[in-house]
Amino acid sequence: QVESEHQSGGDRRIVLLGKTGSGKSSLANTILGDKVFTPGHSSISKTMHCQSETRTVQGRNVQLVDSPGLFDTDPNVPDFKEEVLKCMIECAEGIHAFLLVLKVERFTKHELSVADVICQNFSPEALNYTTLVFTLGDQLQEGVTIKEWAEDNEALSTLIQKCGGRCHVFDNRYWNNSQDPYRNNQHQLKELLNTIDQTVQKNGGRCYTNANLEKVKEKINEETQIIKAKPENANLSYVEVRKKAKENTFNYFWPILSWHHLLDTMKIDR
Numbered sequence: 304q305v306e307s308e309h310q311s312g313g314d315r316r317i318v319l320l321g322k323t324g325s326g327k328s329s330l331a332n333t334i335l336g337d338k339v340f341t342p343g344h345s346s347i348s349k350t351m352h353c354q355s356e357t358r359t360v361q362g363r364n365v366q367l368v369d370s371p372g373l374f375d376t377d378p379n380v381p382d383f384k385e386e387v388l389k390c391m392i393e394c395a396e397g398i399h400a401f402l403l404v405l406k407v408e409r410f411t412k413h414e415l416s417v418a419d420v421i422c423q424n425f426s427p428e429a430l431n432y433t434t435l436v437f438t439l440g441d442q443l444q445e446g447v448t449i450k451e452w453a454e455d456n457e458a459l460s461t462l463i464q465k466c467g468g469r470c471h472v473f474d475n476r477y478w479n480n481s482q483d484p485y486r487n488n489q490h491q492l493k494e495l496l497n498t499i500d501q502t503v504q505k506n507g508g509r510c511y512t513n514a515n516l517e518k519v520k521e522k523i524n525e526e527t528q529i530i531k532a533k534p535e536n537a538n539l540s541y542v543e544v545r546k547k548a549k550e551n552t553f554n555y556f557w558p559i560l561s562w563h564h565l566l567d568t569m570k571i572d573r
Contacts, residue, residue, distance in 0.1 A: 316397065316510070319331060320402065320421065320433075324503040336366065353387075373407075389553065398512070400448060401429060402434055403434070407472065417462070432506065433469070440491075441486070471491050481528055523549060
């Protein structure tokens, strides 16, 4: 499913996907131009937390949602389900782009199964909104583009094709002030935002959504109206009202998810 959002070059809601240690958080800081995400350097995924930050990037509001470790956390862990719900609440209005973050390195079967993980957690249509973003770009040989590098790996090339051929490369450490037009984060950022604009246009000017996101969105809007209707909330700003509505939405859905998790656990124990 998709939700109409007829705008080009407007605000963007972007979800970051990838394993712990892929450079997601550092990439987020590079995109937003602010150190607001804390990089996780461990390859072992501990308790992952959904984090959402919004900054003005090249004249537009860009909201980045760093998702829980969909690729390296046990989905049966309660903390995982809690963070996924928080992620859904932040993305309830629809998602303009998924950025699948991978490192420029040798790939294993685990890394190349990420397309299946995206389809399982969202839907196959989510790939129409997915762009691959590689980190550690300085490991590329001089003069070699990320697509040229990927051509040497058939499975990786197939993954890129599944995502509409969309891929970019950054280096969060070495490319901040590079004089090389290609090996420059600001150049890559401009190209990435252009790719996202083109992706939205290709999908009929609509952002990605699904049945679960729609349910969450409806609940947030319902809670917003309830909060605004109370006289004691008359002085609350729009941002404060929406924040409270999101909290109420979480408190509504979380017991339901917890109950389903308990039932699933009981089935496993039997």
